[in-house]
Amino acid sequence: MAIEIERKFLVRSNRWRDLVQPGKRYQQGYLWSDPVRTVRVRIAGDRAFLTIKGQTDGLARSEYEYEIPVIDATEMLATLCVSPPIDKVRYRLPCAEGCWEIDEFFGSNAGLIVAEIELDRPDQPVQLPDWIGEEVSHDPRYRNSALADRPFSTW
């Protein structure tokens, strides 16, 4: 089991776009999601993963991830998910603390762009670039599993 510690922010300008390489498309859906466990199917570029996440404890969350055949993921996204899959492009921007991951959403979440950074410990200092906006780490609406159920366009 890995413990995932991450902070999440809204993005308030397009200045990050000149700094990143071309992004990778992610399509992901949820076989189940409740406060105790989340079971996610994700196609990331030309690979696919099944991910189990446990309960959130502050910024930290247990996570188990396994690579699976893309054909299996395609079928599961089409037939077994509780909501229509999320469609986004993820851009990566290396930084002093590790790497910003900037997710630009499409489909029913179009217009939403969030930036996440994974940390070694919850109290690790983070230098915030000027394109970073409000922190939403603790706002459950911005979880991808929540965005699948209640897309940004319906807010």
Added chain:
Amino acid sequence: MAIEIERKFLVRSNRWRDLVQPGKRYQQGYLWSDPVRTVRVRIAGDRAFLTIKGQTDGLARSEYEYEIPVIDATEMLATLCVSPPIDKVRYRLPCAEGCWEIDEFFGSNAGLIVAEIELDRPDQPVQLPDWIGEEVSHDPRYRNSALADRPFSTW
């Protein structure tokens, strides 16, 4: 994706016991189970698996299975399952049609013994040994996911 076609029966005598090799212990729990999808974690002897099953269509059901580290399965069974894990020993008995799998349950399902056989097609003829009792293929109470929620001892 595999399609799993199987028939399930109660066991009405102990005559199968002299015919089988020592069984293998299975501990399994469910991260989620509803009529559309089941997400199962299983430790089978010294190996572990994560299995996604789709909706049942008659005797057939879609199934995706991935081997995972036993340590991950142990943690998930302890912390992420919706009900206490099922504990059983599975015995295998080769036969003309393939193999009988005989599950003897323990813990809160003690006293229950069921035999399953996997088929190539739903209408395939099966020769029933004399220790085979009533067919319960279509009785949802005997699904392992149901036995986790409502154990045999509570019937």
